[in-house]
Amino acid sequence: MKKLIPYARQQIDETDIQAVVRVLRSDFLTQGTAVPRFEDAVSRYCGVKYAVAYSSGTAALHGACFAAGINKDDEVITSPLTFAASANCVLYCGGKPILADIRSDLPLIDVSQIAKKITKKTKAIIPVDFSGIPADYDDINQLARKHGLIVIADSAHSLGATYKGKKVGTLADMTVFSFHPVKLITTGEGGMVVTNDRDFYEKLLLFRTHGITKDPQKLLNKNVGPWYYEMQELGFNYRLTDIQAALGISQMEKIEIFIERRTEIARKYIAAFKNEKHFKTLKFLKDRTSAWHLFPVLLTPRLVDYKRQIVEDLHKRGILVQIHYIPVHLHPYYRNTFGYTNRNYPKAEMWYHSEISLPLFPALTKEEIKYIVTTVLEEMQKYTVKLQT
Numbered sequence: 001m002k003k004l005i006p007y008a009r010q011q012i013d014e015t016d017i018q019a020v021v022r023v024l025r026s027d028f029l030t031q032g033t034a035v036p037r038f039e040d041a042v043s044r045y046c047g048v049k050y051a052v053a054y055s056s057g058t059a060a061l062h063g064a065c066f067a068a069g070i071n072k073d074d075e076v077i078t079s080p081l082t083f084a085a086s087a088n089c090v091l092y093c094g095g096k097p098i099l100a101d102i103r104s105d106l107p108l109i110d111v112s113q114i115a116k117k118i119t120k121k122t123k124a125i126i127p128v129d130f131s132g133i134p135a136d137y138d139d140i141n142q143l144a145r146k147h148g149l150i151v152i153a154d155s156a157h158s159l160g161a162t163y164k165g166k167k168v169g170t171l172a173d174m175t176v177f178s179f180h181p182v183k184l185i186t187t188g189e190g191g192m193v194v195t196n197d198r199d200f201y202e203k204l205l206l207f208r209t210h211g212i213t214k215d216p217q218k219l220l221n222k223n224v225g226p227w228y229y230e231m232q233e234l235g236f237n238y239r240l241t242d243i244q245a246a247l248g249i250s251q252m253e254k255i256e257i258f259i260e261r262r263t264e265i266a267r268k269y270i271a272a273f274k275n276e277k278h279f280k281t282l283k284f285l286k287d288r289t290s291a292w293h294l295f296p297v298l299l300t301p302r303l304v305d306y307k308r309q310i311v312e313d314l315h316k317r318g319i320l321v322q323i324h325y326i327p328v329h330l331h332p333y334y335r336n337t338f339g340y341t342n343r344n345y346p347k348a349e350m351w352y353h354s355e356i357s358l359p360l361f362p363a364l365t366k367e368e369i370k371y372i373v374t375t376v377l378e379e380m381q382k383y384t385v386k387l388q389t
């Protein structure tokens, strides 16, 4: 039986395992020193002042929306071409996610579409760094400043990417990362928000632990006693454990190696497919680098009708390609709640219909890459011949 090749997977070595074991032998499995050390590692790497670890990327997005003050009736603009969590976090706060379609040349939110969706109720923008490519932050920030909006980057795909020489993490008011095993580094489940803003930072800390503070400076009732703490906001238990943070610290030591390896694989794919007429790949861009979380290929319109068969055949041949993403507005919950129909966001839908994500992760071997390239070319050829007959 042939080995199955997933579209993404974690990279864990013996030092990661030993780091976790050390915490398991220590006094604190949670609320110890590993979480702040992990936060320091990520904030130093990104070049930002503050970082707050969360139990998942989704929880981190929720925290960022809370810190941004998203409330009932506030509108927040995000991309339809994303994982549901980018929009759900707005709903968690009682706000309304508003979708703005993607660019025609790249899977990134189109700033001219954002501009059209801004109303008096708009409070924030959540751009998504799809597949690891930073969104158009100069234009987004300019628009946000003009209208007094907060920018929350959903950078679940793009830890380590750069935009005009600046690291992801420094490009928005708050930046959210995910450490799910398919992402750039992993803590099992986990997430983080980074920011340079002290006020956001304090709100993010409060929200992560039930809205409770023990900081004597911040207590409303002073001098009650050594046991005293106050719940000042309605927060959650969104803490990351020290077990997970230890894994995160160990993974952060390898982030540059991971991205280099991902970039090298992407370069190989692009070169191997450069003469392909039946599908396109993303290209390297001049003004920004991708973290290459995903490797999307786009079928030409004529092959789109065969996409399901192509995907099923690739799965049968052990290549577990995935599709990113079912646009947010096409999910039953969003259709039913907001009355979306097909064709509301034509560019995101076109992307969804033509996209296939090939396997991309640091541990892919030379042989596996070769097998993927050959098999994908064979499959495409098979259906192209069908088109011609």
Ligand SMILES: *Cc1c(COP(=O)(O)O)cnc(C)c1O
Binding pocket: 056, 057, 058, 059, 082, 083, 085, 086, 128, 154, 156, 157, 178, 179, 180, 189, 190, 191
């Ligand atoms: C993975 C992901 C999330 C959510 O992260 P979790 O850690 O799985 O909760 C949010 N947005 C995008 C774009 C993602 O890919």
